[in-house]
Amino acid sequence: MANLRNTAWFALAVQRRRIDLGLARTDVPTLGGPSAPTMAKIETGYGVLTSAALGRLELAMEWTPGSAARALSADIKSLQDVLDAVGYDDHRSPAPQHGWPHHARPASSDWSTDSDWDSSSGKRLQPRATRTRAALVAAAAREFTTHGYTAASLNIILDRADCSKGAMYFHFSCKAELADGVLTDAEQLYTAIAERWRTAESAHPLDAIACLVDAIADEHTAQPLVRAETYLALEPRLRTRRPSRVWESALRELAAKATDLGCIRPEFSADTMVRALTAAIVGHFHLYLTEGVPGGHESPTLKTRLSESVETVFAAMATPQYLAPATTARPA
Incomplete structure (x- = not known):
């Protein structure tokens, strides 16, 4: 298998999966995956990935063999295509250590799936993601109304929305x-x-x-x-x-x-x-x-x-x- 060029969509899919598994980058090599520096490169959305690195990544991410290569193929046109290729199951995930990297975020017009638009970001959301975003916005509105912007607590917003930080960071990177x-x-x-x-x-x-x-x-x-x-x-x-x-x-x-x-x-x-x-x-x-x-x-x-x-x-x-x-x- 030839080396494949990394993409911002693939970077997001990898980071989401690592977060779902509750792993730090330094944990990945212990599961047979790429080294922490290689993981950092993968999650920036840049560079060329070798077939050996992709194979180790699939092992650590618990993806089926060949799924990473499919996610980097020329046929991929959106983030949802990447998620489909690796068999991503959209569910409530643990909190990430950091928000999604801005440099790794695809252009809003390219971030598409099969359901409702999020007009604030340009993303097209699946029904569950639509409900999650609505719950976050409603909880944030109440918190801003009660305490104002500066004193508003993200933890209270997440608690009211019954939402994890990982899910929040998929929609919003900050307050x-x-x-x-x-x-x-x-x-x-x-x-x-x-x-x-x-x-x-x-x-x-x-x-x-x-x-x-x-x-x-x-x-x-x-x-x-x-x-x-x-x-x-x-x-x-x-x-x-x-x-x-x-x-x-x-x-x-x-x-x-x-x-x-x-x-x-x-x-x-x-x-x-x-x-x-x-x-x-x-x-x-x-x-x-x-x-x-x-x-x-x-x-x-x-x-x-x-x-x-x-x-x-x-x-x-x-x-x-x-x-x-x-x-x-x-x-x-």
Whole structure:
């Protein structure tokens, strides 16, 4: 068998298997596998591997003879192909000594299997991996909401998610990536809400704004993912990630439509209305989360506060044409 060039996918598969077996690199030679320096080379994803090294690797990793060569063949097009070649069984694994090496991680567009996309990483996940990621993100959102980013504990997140460090490192290499995952999922929630009211052709644009704000209040109340943004926005490294931009954009589009209909007073612009509404929403989020009420909150309280803010902005900026009693009631 000719020597075969190593790949980043093969490197990840080897590291995952070694971690599953509870082995340090120095343990591998004692099982008949390659030396620790050779293991280090294999797990970097670089270099050329000899047939003898692959044979020893298969012995230590408990892979069938020839599986490593198949995993390095020209037919391999993805990480999942490598895992299939070596017969990897995706299950809960022990904690790794280190996170996945960034230099060994394939490009996100190449990391594919057969099920759902992880939009934060570009990976396509199997059902079990999808559930694991969702549990990690949900647990992280609660921890960030309770303790903030800096004081959040990865051990508590793992315990709440009933997940090992090995499984976490498959999805997220560090706490910052977990936070990014939370913000990504929050953005998806906001996108669904914003799209519903942005495209509600039967609703008056200002009514759609009021309904959109109501829906935002509901999600903030029910979803730790959404509440977590308020805390994570204070972290300098995450300030550029603002899921709220999704609904801000929808507000801006609806306010522009209201302007075109002549329903915003001429002394105000659509941007002025959106700035006022955004300040009210974000301000209430911060006030509501700093009043000493842990965890979730009763929906009517926040919704009522935001509804009062919307009505105040409309009273100041909407034209009598909209404010007249004959105006159609808001859609349900």
